[in-house]
Amino acid sequence: MKVYIGIDPGLFGAVATISADGRLLGVVDTPTEVVRKNRKNRRQYLSGRMLTHLQQQIAWASEIRIGIEHVSAMPGQGVHSMFLMGYGFGLWHGLAIAASGVEVSRVTPQSWRKEFGLRKVAKDSNRKARSVVLAKKLFPEAKQFLTLKKHDGRAEAILIAEYFRRKGEQ
Secondary structure: EEEEEEEOOOOOOEEEEEEOOEEEEEEEEEEEEEEEEEOOOEEOEEEEEEHHHHHHHHHOOOEEEEEOOOOOOOOOOOOOHHHHHHHHHHHHHHHHHHHHOOOOEEEEEEHHHHOOOOOOOOHHHOOOOHHHHHHHOHHHHHHHHHOHHHHHHHHHHHHHHHHHHHHHHO
């Protein structure tokens, strides 16, 4: 079976898998844990679980295409958050290659959002909410995965996978 995997690489991101015929096969949150460091709670990636999730998603696939959102610095973001974003991107990227043996394609947020008509809006939270609504519309079976506002990472992973499915099936 040919599958398309979309990765939202953030700490609150996810991995989604879609079949070539457009069925949502699964969504998994980015595995993380909260650790206490310098009197602050910090979230960190669990790379072993990330690799396991990817291996489970591709174990039964005959052909795989993996796409990841290419993140970059944005004005106003702190150094620590930017480091974590880049670290997560690199970690997912490397693990995806290790798990699948295939090259990982990158897409900018602007490109995949344009595909779905998700133009920039004034508030980032509105954009995220619109991603959830669109993912539910395109994949009614996703409603069970998108029940909370914080599930925007899941919705975006689904939309990234669908973006690559559309591009790959053209």
